[in-house]
Amino acid sequence: MRGPPARHPDDNARELLPAPEGIISDADQLVPGDRVVYPNQGVCEVVGVEEKDIAGQKLQLVRMRREEDGAAVLVPRNKLTSIGLRRVAAGAQMEGVFHYLAAQFDDPELDWKVRHRDNADRLIAGGVLGVAEVVKGLHSLSRLRPLPAKEREQYDNARHLLVHEVAVSLNVPPGLAEDYIDFALMPPAGAKFDLKPPPKPVLLPSRPKKKRPTTEDEGDLGLGDLGLGDLGIDLEGAIEGGEGAAAAEGGETAEAGAEPAEGGAKEGEGAEAEAAPVRPRAEARAKPEPRAEKRPAKKPAAKPARKEKAPARTAPAKKEKPARAEKKPARKGKKR
Amino acid sequence: MIRIVTLDRVDPTDLAFLTRTLYQAFGLGTEHSGERPIPAGAERKDGRLDAIGLLREVAPLRTFADDKVLYIVGAPLALPAGPLGEPPCWGFAEYNKDRATITTHNLPPRGVTETSIENHRRRLAREAIHAIGHLWDLHHCYDARCAMHPSWSTSLAPNPEMDLCAFCREKSERKIRLAKT
Numbered sequence: 002m003r004g005p006p007a008r009h010p011d012d013n014a015r016e017l018l019p020a021p022e023g024i025i026s027d028a029d030q031l032v033p034g035d036r037v038v039y040p041n042q043g044v045c046e047v048v049g050v051e052e053k054d055i056a057g058q059k060l061q062l063v064r065m066r067r068e069e070d071g072a073a074v075l076v077p078r079n080k081l082t083s084i085g086l087r088r089v090a091a092g093a094q095m096e097g098v099f100h101y102l103a104a105q106f107d108d109p110e111l112d113w114k115v116r117h118r119d120n121a122d123r124l125i126a127g128g129v130l131g132v133a134e135v136v137k138g139l140h141s142l143s144r145l146r147p148l149p150a151k152e153r154e155q156y157d158n159a160r161h162l163l164v165h166e167v168a169v170s171l172n173v174p175p176g177l178a179e180d181y182i183d184f185a186l187m188p189p190a191g192a193k194f195d196l197k198p199p200p201k202p203v204l205l206p207s208r209p210k211k212k213r214p215t216t217e218d219e220g221d222l223g224l225g226d227l228g229l230g231d232l233g234i235d236l237e238g239a240i241e242g243g244e245g246a247a248a249a250e251g252g253e254t255a256e257a258g259a260e261p262a263e264g265g266a267k268e269g270e271g272a273e274a275e276a277a278p279v280r281p282r283a284e285a286r287a288k289p290e291p292r293a294e295k296r297p298a299k300k301p302a303a304k305p306a307r308k309e310k311a312p313a314r315t316a317p318a319k320k321e322k323p324a325r326a327e328k329k330p331a332r333k334g335k336k337r
Numbered sequence: 338m339i340r341i342v343t344l345d346r347v348d349p350t351d352l353a354f355l356t357r358t359l360y361q362a363f364g365l366g367t368e369h370s371g372e373r374p375i376p377a378g379a380e381r382k383d384g385r386l387d388a389i390g391l392l393r394e395v396a397p398l399r400t401f402a403d404d405k406v407l408y409i410v411g412a413p414l415a416l417p418a419g420p421l422g423e424p425p426c427w428g429f430a431e432y433n434k435d436r437a438t439i440t441t442h443n444l445p446p447r448g449v450t451e452t453s454i455e456n457h458r459r460r461l462a463r464e465a466i467h468a469i470g471h472l473w474d475l476h477h478c479y480d481a482r483c484a485m486h487p488s489w490s491t492s493l494a495p496n497p498e499m500d501l502c503a504f505c506r507e508k509s510e511r512k513i514r515l516a517k518t
Contacts (some may be wrong), residue, residue, distance in 0.1 A: 069433075099420040143479040153504050160476045164432075173417070174389065175432040176471055180487075181419035183477050189489040194421050 023088035023128070028081045031063060036169060040085040040125045043162055044068045044169045050078065065326055069165060090129040094200075095170045098133045098163075101199035102185040109142040113149065118140075120155055129166055130200055134158040338364065338404045339469060341473035345396070345411030346439070351458050358499060362484075363457040363469060363509060365405075370398060374491040375410065388429035392436045400435065403516045405472045407440040407465055407501040427488035427500065428464055430471035443488070456496050463499040464488060473509045478502055 025031065028050075035047040043064035052061050053075075061078040076084060090098070110116040120138065123131035139156040141149060148156060158180075168178035188194070339359050341352065376394035379386045381468040391408070397407055414426040428439035447457040466484040478485035478516070481492040483502035501509065 096420050103421060130508045138478055147480070150504075156479070157476060157504070157508075164476065170446065171419070173419075176414055176421075176430050177389065179432070179477060180416060180424040180426075180429075181421070183423050183490075184424035187487055187490045187492075189425050190491050192422070 004038075007176070023094075025086045025088065026082055028063065028078045031081075031289040036068070036089050037065070038087050038089055038166060039067075039074060040087075041158075041162070042067060042074065043165050045074055067171070070089065076330065085126055087128060090166060092169050094129060095167065097197075098129055098167075099181070100197050101130065101133055102137055102182060103188070103194050103196055104199045106137055108143045109138050109145065113152070117152060117155070120152075120159070123157060124155075124162070129163070129170075130202070132159050132163045132166070134202060135165055136182070137186070235238050241291060338401070339365050339367040340398060340400065340404060340406045340407065341465075342370050342395075342398060342406060343372045343409050344375045344391075345409070345441070351447075351461060354458045355462055355465055359465060359469060361502065362466050362499075363513065364474070365513065370406070373398075373408070375412070377413055381415060383415070385413045386410060386440075387499050388414040388426055390415055392429065392431060395436075402440065403437065403457070404435060405469055406434070406436050407468060409465075410438060410440050411442060413442040414438065414440045422445075425489040428468045430468045432471050433474045435472060437472050439464045440467050456457060459496065463497055466499055466501065470505065470508055473511055473512045475505050478505050480504075492497055 010157070023069070025037065031047050033047055035046060037045055038282065039045050048064040048066055048256050050061055050063050052059055054060075060077045063078055063081055065074040065076070066072070067074060076086070110119065116138070120135045123135050127134065129284045136159045139152060139159070142148065142152075160179075163182060164175050164179045167173075167182060168175040171178065171181070173181075174252070184192075341355065341359075343352070347469065352369050354507060356369060359365070359367040373396045375386065376391060376396070378394045379391035381387050389416070391410070395408060400406060413431065416424055416426045416429065425443075426440070427443050428437065429497065430437035431465050439461075444460045445453065445456050448452055463484050467488065472486050475485050477487050480486060480502045482500075483505055484497075484499055485501060485505050486493060486497070500506075
Protein backbone atom coordinates (compact mmCIF):
# COMPACT_ATOMS: atom_id res chain seq x y z
CA MET A 2 0.00 0.00 0.00
CA ARG A 3 1.26 3.44 -0.81
CA GLY A 4 1.44 6.22 1.74
CA PRO A 5 -1.21 8.87 2.27
CA PRO A 6 -1.73 11.00 -0.85
CA ALA A 7 -0.50 14.53 -1.24
CA ARG A 8 -2.76 17.45 -0.69
CA HIS A 9 -5.84 18.00 -2.74
CA PRO A 10 -4.72 19.26 -6.15
CA ASP A 11 -7.48 21.83 -6.46
CA ASP A 12 -6.83 25.05 -4.56
CA ASN A 13 -10.50 25.86 -4.18
CA ALA A 14 -11.49 22.42 -3.01
CA ARG A 15 -11.38 23.08 0.70
CA GLU A 16 -15.16 23.22 0.93
CA LEU A 17 -15.58 20.30 -1.45
CA LEU A 18 -13.54 17.87 0.65
CA PRO A 19 -15.62 15.35 2.55
CA ALA A 20 -15.63 16.19 6.24
CA PRO A 21 -14.39 13.46 8.59
CA GLU A 22 -17.14 11.10 9.59
CA GLY A 23 -19.17 12.16 12.60
CA ILE A 24 -18.17 15.82 12.53
CA ILE A 25 -20.54 18.06 14.45
CA SER A 26 -22.04 20.67 12.16
CA ASP A 27 -24.52 22.18 14.57
CA ALA A 28 -24.17 23.00 18.24
CA ASP A 29 -27.75 21.89 18.83
CA GLN A 30 -26.68 18.31 18.17
CA LEU A 31 -24.82 18.21 21.46
CA VAL A 32 -26.49 16.96 24.58
CA PRO A 33 -24.92 16.89 28.05
CA GLY A 34 -23.22 13.52 28.50
CA ASP A 35 -22.21 13.18 24.84
CA ARG A 36 -18.65 12.07 24.20
CA VAL A 37 -16.90 14.01 21.50
CA VAL A 38 -13.35 14.25 20.20
CA TYR A 39 -11.70 17.64 20.30
CA PRO A 40 -8.92 17.64 17.67
CA ASN A 41 -5.47 17.50 19.24
CA GLN A 42 -6.99 17.37 22.75
CA GLY A 43 -8.68 14.02 22.97
CA VAL A 44 -12.00 12.66 24.10
CA CYS A 45 -14.20 15.10 26.01
CA GLU A 46 -17.57 14.80 27.66
CA VAL A 47 -20.09 17.56 27.08
CA VAL A 48 -21.16 19.05 30.40
CA GLY A 49 -23.57 21.69 29.18
CA VAL A 50 -24.03 25.17 27.76
CA GLU A 51 -23.48 28.21 29.94
CA GLU A 52 -23.57 31.93 29.41
CA LYS A 53 -20.65 34.06 30.51
CA ASP A 54 -20.00 37.76 30.49
CA ILE A 55 -16.58 38.24 28.93
CA ALA A 56 -15.24 41.71 28.17
CA GLY A 57 -18.72 43.16 28.22
CA GLN A 58 -20.09 40.56 25.84
CA LYS A 59 -22.45 37.79 26.75
CA LEU A 60 -21.11 34.61 25.24
CA GLN A 61 -22.72 31.22 25.11
CA LEU A 62 -20.06 28.63 25.88
CA VAL A 63 -20.20 24.89 25.61
CA ARG A 64 -18.46 23.40 28.61
CA MET A 65 -16.66 20.09 28.12
CA ARG A 66 -14.55 17.96 30.39
CA ARG A 67 -11.51 16.18 29.01
CA GLU A 68 -11.84 12.59 30.11
CA GLU A 69 -8.13 11.95 30.41
CA ASP A 70 -7.43 14.43 33.17
CA GLY A 71 -10.73 16.19 33.85
CA ALA A 72 -9.53 19.50 32.37
CA ALA A 73 -12.32 21.99 31.57
CA VAL A 74 -12.70 23.04 27.94
CA LEU A 75 -14.93 25.99 27.05
CA VAL A 76 -15.80 26.64 23.42
CA PRO A 77 -17.95 29.53 22.15
CA ARG A 78 -21.10 28.07 20.75
CA ASN A 79 -20.76 29.78 17.38
CA LYS A 80 -17.22 28.42 16.91
CA LEU A 81 -18.14 24.87 17.66
CA THR A 82 -18.50 23.90 14.02
CA SER A 83 -15.20 25.40 12.90
CA ILE A 84 -12.89 23.65 15.37
CA GLY A 85 -13.50 20.19 13.92
CA LEU A 86 -15.31 18.71 16.91
CA ARG A 87 -16.54 15.23 16.03
CA ARG A 88 -18.19 12.25 17.59
CA VAL A 89 -16.13 9.29 18.78
CA ALA A 90 -15.49 6.88 15.90
CA ALA A 91 -18.09 4.15 15.53
CA GLY A 92 -17.48 0.39 15.32
CA ALA A 93 -17.20 0.06 11.51
CA GLN A 94 -15.02 3.15 11.21
CA MET A 95 -12.74 1.85 13.95
CA GLU A 96 -12.48 -1.51 12.26
CA GLY A 97 -11.28 0.29 9.13
CA VAL A 98 -8.61 1.98 11.19
CA PHE A 99 -7.27 -1.37 12.37
CA HIS A 100 -7.23 -2.73 8.85
CA TYR A 101 -5.35 0.37 7.79
CA LEU A 102 -2.83 -0.05 10.62
CA ALA A 103 -2.23 -3.69 9.78
CA ALA A 104 -1.79 -3.10 6.04
CA GLN A 105 1.70 -2.90 4.59
CA PHE A 106 3.11 0.57 4.23
CA ASP A 107 6.28 1.17 2.29
CA ASP A 108 6.13 4.73 1.08
CA PRO A 109 6.69 7.22 3.90
CA GLU A 110 7.06 10.88 2.96
CA LEU A 111 10.77 11.64 3.15
CA ASP A 112 10.65 15.44 3.06
CA TRP A 113 10.40 16.28 6.75
CA LYS A 114 8.89 19.73 6.21
CA VAL A 115 6.05 18.39 4.08
CA ARG A 116 5.62 15.42 6.39
CA HIS A 117 5.48 17.44 9.58
CA ARG A 118 3.04 19.98 8.12
CA ASP A 119 0.78 17.30 6.65
CA ASN A 120 0.81 15.31 9.85
CA ALA A 121 -0.14 18.38 11.87
CA ASP A 122 -3.08 18.95 9.51
CA ARG A 123 -4.09 15.31 9.68
CA LEU A 124 -4.20 15.42 13.46
CA ILE A 125 -6.52 18.42 13.35
CA ALA A 126 -8.74 17.74 10.37
CA GLY A 127 -8.34 14.10 9.48
CA GLY A 128 -10.61 12.39 11.95
CA VAL A 129 -9.59 9.11 13.56
CA LEU A 130 -8.19 7.84 10.28
CA GLY A 131 -5.99 10.92 10.00
CA VAL A 132 -4.58 10.21 13.46
CA ALA A 133 -3.99 6.59 12.46
CA GLU A 134 -2.21 7.78 9.31
CA VAL A 135 0.16 9.88 11.38
CA VAL A 136 0.94 6.95 13.67
CA LYS A 137 1.37 4.54 10.80
CA GLY A 138 3.42 6.92 8.67
CA LEU A 139 5.83 7.90 11.43
CA HIS A 140 6.09 4.33 12.65
CA SER A 141 7.06 3.07 9.21
CA LEU A 142 9.53 5.93 8.89
CA SER A 143 11.06 5.01 12.24
CA ARG A 144 11.96 1.64 10.75
CA LEU A 145 14.13 3.43 8.20
CA ARG A 146 15.76 5.92 10.55
CA PRO A 147 15.24 7.34 14.03
CA LEU A 148 12.72 10.17 14.15
CA PRO A 149 13.89 13.69 14.95
CA ALA A 150 12.89 15.01 18.36
CA LYS A 151 9.97 17.09 17.08
CA GLU A 152 8.46 14.22 15.14
CA ARG A 153 9.08 11.82 18.00
CA GLU A 154 6.93 14.12 20.08
CA GLN A 155 4.31 14.27 17.35
CA TYR A 156 4.33 10.48 17.08
CA ASP A 157 3.79 10.16 20.81
CA ASN A 158 0.96 12.70 20.78
CA ALA A 159 -0.75 10.99 17.85
CA ARG A 160 -0.41 7.63 19.55
CA HIS A 161 -1.84 9.08 22.74
CA LEU A 162 -4.87 10.45 20.90
CA LEU A 163 -5.42 7.23 19.00
CA VAL A 164 -5.11 5.03 22.08
CA HIS A 165 -7.70 7.04 23.97
CA GLU A 166 -10.15 7.19 21.09
CA VAL A 167 -9.83 3.45 20.47
CA ALA A 168 -10.32 2.82 24.18
CA VAL A 169 -13.49 4.91 24.29
CA SER A 170 -14.80 3.51 21.03
CA LEU A 171 -14.26 -0.14 21.94
CA ASN A 172 -15.04 0.44 25.61
CA VAL A 173 -11.77 -1.11 26.81
CA PRO A 174 -9.01 0.20 29.10
CA PRO A 175 -6.39 2.36 27.32
CA GLY A 176 -3.67 -0.19 28.08
CA LEU A 177 -5.60 -2.83 26.18
CA ALA A 178 -6.37 -0.40 23.34
CA GLU A 179 -2.66 0.19 22.90
CA ASP A 180 -2.03 -3.55 22.75
CA TYR A 181 -4.66 -3.81 20.01
CA ILE A 182 -3.00 -1.01 18.05
CA ASP A 183 0.47 -2.48 18.34
CA PHE A 184 -0.81 -5.95 17.59
CA ALA A 185 -1.84 -4.50 14.21
CA LEU A 186 1.23 -2.30 13.76
CA MET A 187 3.87 -4.81 14.90
CA PRO A 188 2.31 -8.24 14.59
CA PRO A 189 4.12 -11.05 16.41
CA ALA A 190 5.79 -13.82 14.48
CA GLY A 191 3.27 -16.12 12.83
CA ALA A 192 0.32 -13.76 13.16
CA LYS A 193 -1.78 -13.48 10.02
CA PHE A 194 -4.73 -11.19 9.63
CA ASP A 195 -7.68 -11.53 7.33
CA LEU A 196 -7.48 -7.95 6.16
CA LYS A 197 -10.12 -6.04 4.28
CA PRO A 198 -9.14 -3.23 1.92
CA PRO A 199 -8.26 -0.25 4.10
CA PRO A 200 -10.41 2.90 3.91
CA LYS A 201 -9.48 5.69 1.52
CA PRO A 202 -6.76 7.91 2.93
CA VAL A 203 -7.64 11.36 4.14
CA LEU A 204 -7.41 14.16 1.57
CA LEU A 205 -5.94 17.30 3.02
CA PRO A 206 -6.99 20.77 1.90
CA SER A 207 -4.33 22.55 -0.10
CA ARG A 208 -2.43 25.38 1.48
CA PRO A 209 -2.05 28.76 -0.26
CA LYS A 210 0.87 28.57 -2.62
CA LYS A 211 3.55 31.18 -2.97
CA LYS A 212 2.95 33.58 -5.85
CA ARG A 213 5.14 32.68 -8.77
CA PRO A 214 6.21 35.30 -11.31
CA THR A 215 4.19 35.19 -14.50
CA THR A 216 5.74 35.00 -17.94
CA GLU A 217 5.17 38.74 -18.40
CA ASP A 218 7.13 39.41 -15.24
CA GLU A 219 9.79 37.03 -16.42
CA GLY A 220 10.09 39.14 -19.57
CA ASP A 221 10.89 42.14 -17.40
CA LEU A 222 13.51 40.35 -15.38
CA GLY A 223 16.16 42.19 -17.29
CA LEU A 224 17.76 39.15 -18.87
CA GLY A 225 18.93 41.39 -21.66
CA ASP A 226 20.97 43.42 -19.19
CA LEU A 227 22.96 40.39 -18.13
CA GLY A 228 25.08 40.57 -21.24
CA LEU A 229 24.08 37.14 -22.39
CA GLY A 230 23.64 38.52 -25.90
CA ASP A 231 27.40 38.96 -26.12
CA LEU A 232 27.80 35.23 -25.70
CA GLY A 233 25.88 34.64 -28.90
CA ILE A 234 22.78 33.12 -27.26
CA ASP A 235 19.59 34.13 -28.99
CA LEU A 236 17.38 34.86 -25.97
CA GLU A 237 14.29 35.77 -27.94
CA GLY A 238 14.55 32.64 -30.00
CA ALA A 239 15.04 30.52 -26.92
CA ILE A 240 12.02 32.05 -25.19
CA GLU A 241 9.93 31.71 -28.34
CA GLY A 242 11.05 28.13 -28.58
CA GLY A 243 9.90 27.52 -25.03
CA GLU A 244 6.54 29.08 -25.67
CA GLY A 245 6.29 27.19 -28.91
CA ALA A 246 6.97 23.95 -27.13
CA ALA A 247 4.23 24.75 -24.65
CA ALA A 248 1.92 25.67 -27.49
CA ALA A 249 2.77 22.47 -29.30
CA GLU A 250 1.99 20.47 -26.19
CA GLY A 251 -1.24 22.40 -25.85
CA GLY A 252 -2.03 21.63 -29.47
CA GLU A 253 -1.44 17.96 -28.86
CA THR A 254 -3.76 17.90 -25.88
CA ALA A 255 -6.36 19.84 -27.85
CA GLU A 256 -6.09 17.28 -30.57
CA ALA A 257 -6.49 14.47 -28.15
CA GLY A 258 -9.60 16.05 -26.68
CA ALA A 259 -11.12 17.02 -30.02
CA GLU A 260 -13.93 15.08 -31.62
CA PRO A 261 -13.04 13.16 -34.79
CA ALA A 262 -15.48 15.19 -36.95
CA GLU A 263 -13.79 18.47 -36.12
CA GLY A 264 -10.40 16.90 -36.11
CA GLY A 265 -9.54 17.99 -39.64
CA ALA A 266 -9.83 21.71 -39.06
CA LYS A 267 -8.39 21.63 -35.60
CA GLU A 268 -5.54 19.48 -36.64
CA GLY A 269 -4.82 21.92 -39.40
CA GLU A 270 -4.74 24.77 -36.91
CA GLY A 271 -2.72 22.73 -34.58
CA ALA A 272 -0.32 21.93 -37.34
CA GLU A 273 0.05 25.62 -38.07
CA ALA A 274 0.56 26.35 -34.44
CA GLU A 275 3.15 23.62 -34.26
CA ALA A 276 4.86 24.65 -37.45
CA ALA A 277 5.47 28.23 -36.34
CA PRO A 278 7.29 27.46 -33.11
CA VAL A 279 9.22 24.56 -34.57
CA ARG A 280 11.46 26.90 -36.54
CA PRO A 281 13.09 28.57 -33.59
CA ARG A 282 13.30 25.16 -31.98
CA ALA A 283 15.13 23.83 -35.00
CA GLU A 284 17.30 26.90 -34.93
CA ALA A 285 17.96 26.42 -31.28
CA ARG A 286 18.94 22.84 -31.96
CA ALA A 287 21.13 23.92 -34.81
CA LYS A 288 22.70 26.65 -32.73
CA PRO A 289 24.76 24.46 -30.44
CA GLU A 290 27.43 24.68 -33.10
CA PRO A 291 28.61 28.11 -32.02
CA ARG A 292 28.56 26.82 -28.41
CA ALA A 293 30.67 23.89 -29.45
CA GLU A 294 32.99 26.31 -31.11
CA LYS A 295 33.06 28.58 -28.12
CA ARG A 296 33.92 25.95 -25.57
CA PRO A 297 37.12 24.86 -27.19
CA ALA A 298 37.82 28.56 -27.76
CA LYS A 299 37.53 29.20 -24.03
CA LYS A 300 39.77 26.36 -23.00
CA PRO A 301 42.80 27.31 -24.96
CA ALA A 302 42.28 30.89 -23.78
CA ALA A 303 42.33 29.78 -20.17
CA LYS A 304 45.04 27.20 -20.44
CA PRO A 305 47.76 29.28 -21.99
CA ALA A 306 47.12 31.93 -19.34
CA ARG A 307 47.94 29.37 -16.67
CA LYS A 308 50.80 28.08 -18.66
CA GLU A 309 52.10 31.58 -18.83
CA LYS A 310 51.58 32.08 -15.15
CA ALA A 311 53.18 28.81 -14.16
CA PRO A 312 56.66 29.73 -15.30
CA ALA A 313 56.23 33.10 -13.61
CA ARG A 314 55.55 31.42 -10.26
CA THR A 315 58.43 29.05 -10.56
CA ALA A 316 61.90 30.29 -9.92
CA PRO A 317 63.99 30.97 -13.02
CA ALA A 318 66.50 28.33 -11.94
CA LYS A 319 63.90 25.54 -12.28
CA LYS A 320 63.34 25.79 -15.96
CA GLU A 321 62.99 22.06 -16.38
CA LYS A 322 59.53 22.13 -14.85
CA PRO A 323 57.44 22.99 -17.92
CA ALA A 324 56.72 19.29 -18.17
CA ARG A 325 54.82 19.63 -14.87
CA ALA A 326 52.97 22.65 -16.12
CA GLU A 327 51.86 20.66 -19.12
CA LYS A 328 50.55 17.88 -16.95
CA LYS A 329 48.31 20.10 -14.86
CA PRO A 330 45.97 21.19 -17.62
CA ALA A 331 45.83 17.63 -18.86
CA ARG A 332 44.45 16.52 -15.44
CA LYS A 333 41.92 19.30 -15.37
CA GLY A 334 40.81 18.41 -18.83
CA LYS A 335 40.18 14.87 -17.64
CA LYS A 336 38.11 16.02 -14.72
CA ARG A 337 35.96 18.08 -16.96
CA MET B 338 7.04 4.30 45.69
CA ILE B 339 6.89 1.08 43.71
CA ARG B 340 5.45 -1.91 45.54
CA ILE B 341 5.97 -5.42 44.26
CA VAL B 342 3.42 -8.05 45.22
CA THR B 343 3.95 -11.67 44.28
CA LEU B 344 1.00 -13.96 43.53
CA ASP B 345 3.30 -16.93 42.88
CA ARG B 346 6.67 -17.83 44.29
CA VAL B 347 9.55 -15.74 42.99
CA ASP B 348 13.16 -16.35 43.99
CA PRO B 349 14.27 -13.80 46.65
CA THR B 350 17.50 -13.04 44.80
CA ASP B 351 15.49 -12.28 41.67
CA LEU B 352 13.27 -9.97 43.70
CA ALA B 353 16.32 -8.21 45.12
CA PHE B 354 17.67 -7.70 41.62
CA LEU B 355 14.26 -6.47 40.45
CA THR B 356 13.84 -3.90 43.23
CA ARG B 357 17.34 -2.59 42.59
CA THR B 358 16.72 -2.29 38.86
CA LEU B 359 13.35 -0.55 39.25
CA TYR B 360 14.90 1.93 41.66
CA GLN B 361 17.63 2.70 39.12
CA ALA B 362 15.18 3.01 36.24
CA PHE B 363 12.67 5.38 37.83
CA GLY B 364 14.53 6.82 40.82
CA LEU B 365 11.72 5.71 43.11
CA GLY B 366 11.91 3.64 46.26
CA THR B 367 10.97 0.04 45.56
CA GLU B 368 10.06 -2.71 47.99
CA HIS B 369 8.55 -6.15 48.09
CA SER B 370 5.18 -5.78 49.82
CA GLY B 371 4.43 -9.45 50.36
CA GLU B 372 2.35 -12.14 48.73
CA ARG B 373 -1.32 -12.35 47.85
CA PRO B 374 -3.47 -15.24 46.63
CA ILE B 375 -4.58 -15.40 43.03
CA PRO B 376 -8.21 -14.25 42.89
CA ALA B 377 -10.51 -17.07 41.87
CA GLY B 378 -12.58 -14.82 39.63
CA ALA B 379 -9.62 -14.12 37.37
CA GLU B 380 -9.20 -17.71 36.22
CA ARG B 381 -10.48 -18.55 32.76
CA LYS B 382 -11.67 -21.86 31.40
CA ASP B 383 -8.50 -22.37 29.38
CA GLY B 384 -6.34 -22.21 32.51
CA ARG B 385 -5.03 -18.74 31.84
CA LEU B 386 -5.66 -15.72 34.02
CA ASP B 387 -7.69 -12.78 32.83
CA ALA B 388 -5.23 -9.91 33.24
CA ILE B 389 -7.90 -7.23 33.58
CA GLY B 390 -10.00 -9.32 35.97
CA LEU B 391 -6.94 -10.11 38.06
CA LEU B 392 -6.17 -6.44 38.66
CA ARG B 393 -9.82 -5.79 39.45
CA GLU B 394 -10.24 -8.59 41.93
CA VAL B 395 -6.89 -9.01 43.63
CA ALA B 396 -6.84 -8.34 47.37
CA PRO B 397 -6.21 -4.64 48.04
CA LEU B 398 -2.92 -3.32 49.29
CA ARG B 399 -2.44 -0.30 51.51
CA THR B 400 -0.93 2.38 49.29
CA PHE B 401 -0.41 6.11 49.31
CA ALA B 402 -0.82 8.68 46.56
CA ASP B 403 1.30 7.97 43.50
CA ASP B 404 2.27 4.52 44.74
CA LYS B 405 2.51 2.01 41.93
CA VAL B 406 1.81 -1.66 42.58
CA LEU B 407 3.21 -4.43 40.42
CA TYR B 408 1.71 -7.92 40.71
CA ILE B 409 3.85 -10.83 39.53
CA VAL B 410 2.17 -14.10 38.59
CA GLY B 411 3.54 -17.35 37.21
CA ALA B 412 0.47 -18.45 35.26
CA PRO B 413 -0.07 -17.28 31.67
CA LEU B 414 -2.16 -14.15 31.27
CA ALA B 415 -4.80 -13.46 28.64
CA LEU B 416 -6.48 -10.39 27.23
CA PRO B 417 -9.86 -10.07 25.50
CA ALA B 418 -9.74 -10.38 21.73
CA GLY B 419 -9.72 -7.17 19.73
CA PRO B 420 -10.74 -6.30 16.16
CA LEU B 421 -7.84 -8.33 14.72
CA GLY B 422 -7.74 -11.09 17.29
CA GLU B 423 -6.24 -11.65 20.71
CA PRO B 424 -2.93 -9.89 21.29
CA PRO B 425 -0.18 -11.78 23.10
CA CYS B 426 -0.04 -10.92 26.79
CA TRP B 427 3.18 -10.49 28.76
CA GLY B 428 1.51 -8.20 31.24
CA PHE B 429 -1.11 -5.55 31.60
CA ALA B 430 -1.12 -2.10 33.16
CA GLU B 431 -3.90 0.30 34.00
CA TYR B 432 -2.59 3.14 31.95
CA ASN B 433 -1.67 6.20 34.06
CA LYS B 434 -3.11 4.58 37.18
CA ASP B 435 -1.58 2.52 39.95
CA ARG B 436 -1.82 -1.21 39.18
CA ALA B 437 -0.01 -3.45 36.76
CA THR B 438 0.64 -7.15 36.43
CA ILE B 439 3.26 -9.21 34.62
CA THR B 440 3.72 -12.92 34.16
CA THR B 441 6.91 -14.95 34.41
CA HIS B 442 5.38 -17.60 32.16
CA ASN B 443 6.76 -16.15 28.92
CA LEU B 444 10.23 -15.36 30.30
CA PRO B 445 13.22 -17.52 29.37
CA PRO B 446 13.46 -20.47 31.81
CA ARG B 447 15.45 -19.64 34.93
CA GLY B 448 17.58 -22.77 34.71
CA VAL B 449 20.54 -23.39 36.97
CA THR B 450 23.44 -21.82 35.12
CA GLU B 451 24.59 -18.30 35.83
CA THR B 452 23.85 -17.20 32.27
CA SER B 453 20.31 -18.54 32.25
CA ILE B 454 19.58 -17.02 35.67
CA GLU B 455 20.99 -13.69 34.52
CA ASN B 456 18.92 -13.78 31.31
CA HIS B 457 15.79 -14.62 33.30
CA ARG B 458 16.37 -11.78 35.74
CA ARG B 459 17.09 -9.24 33.06
CA ARG B 460 13.97 -10.14 31.12
CA LEU B 461 11.89 -10.05 34.30
CA ALA B 462 13.29 -6.60 35.04
CA ARG B 463 12.54 -5.46 31.51
CA GLU B 464 8.92 -6.53 31.71
CA ALA B 465 8.58 -4.88 35.12
CA ILE B 466 10.01 -1.60 33.78
CA HIS B 467 7.64 -1.86 30.82
CA ALA B 468 4.59 -2.28 33.06
CA ILE B 469 5.62 0.46 35.50
CA GLY B 470 6.35 2.71 32.50
CA HIS B 471 2.71 2.38 31.43
CA LEU B 472 1.67 3.40 34.93
CA TRP B 473 3.75 6.55 34.45
CA ASP B 474 1.98 7.48 31.22
CA LEU B 475 4.48 5.96 28.79
CA HIS B 476 3.26 4.50 25.51
CA HIS B 477 4.90 1.76 23.51
CA CYS B 478 8.10 2.88 21.86
CA TYR B 479 9.24 2.07 18.32
CA ASP B 480 12.86 1.74 19.47
CA ALA B 481 13.58 -1.98 19.84
CA ARG B 482 16.29 -1.25 22.42
CA CYS B 483 13.86 0.56 24.71
CA ALA B 484 12.10 -1.32 27.50
CA MET B 485 8.80 0.18 26.29
CA HIS B 486 9.00 -1.64 22.96
CA PRO B 487 6.23 -4.26 22.74
CA SER B 488 7.40 -7.51 24.27
CA TRP B 489 6.12 -9.64 21.39
CA SER B 490 7.77 -7.61 18.66
CA THR B 491 9.82 -9.56 16.15
CA SER B 492 12.49 -6.85 16.13
CA LEU B 493 13.22 -7.41 19.83
CA ALA B 494 16.62 -8.98 20.54
CA PRO B 495 16.67 -12.42 22.23
CA ASN B 496 18.08 -10.85 25.38
CA PRO B 497 16.75 -7.30 25.14
CA GLU B 498 18.06 -4.34 27.07
CA MET B 499 16.23 -3.35 30.24
CA ASP B 500 16.69 0.41 29.88
CA LEU B 501 14.40 3.14 28.68
CA CYS B 502 15.34 5.17 25.63
CA ALA B 503 16.16 8.85 26.11
CA PHE B 504 12.67 10.02 25.10
CA CYS B 505 10.84 7.60 27.41
CA ARG B 506 13.22 8.27 30.28
CA GLU B 507 12.76 12.02 30.02
CA LYS B 508 9.01 11.66 29.76
CA SER B 509 8.80 9.39 32.80
CA GLU B 510 11.06 11.72 34.79
CA ARG B 511 8.84 14.65 33.87
CA LYS B 512 5.73 12.77 34.94
CA ILE B 513 7.29 11.67 38.21
CA ARG B 514 8.41 15.23 38.93
CA LEU B 515 4.89 16.52 38.31
CA ALA B 516 3.28 13.85 40.48
CA LYS B 517 1.41 15.01 43.57
CA THR B 518 3.87 13.67 46.07
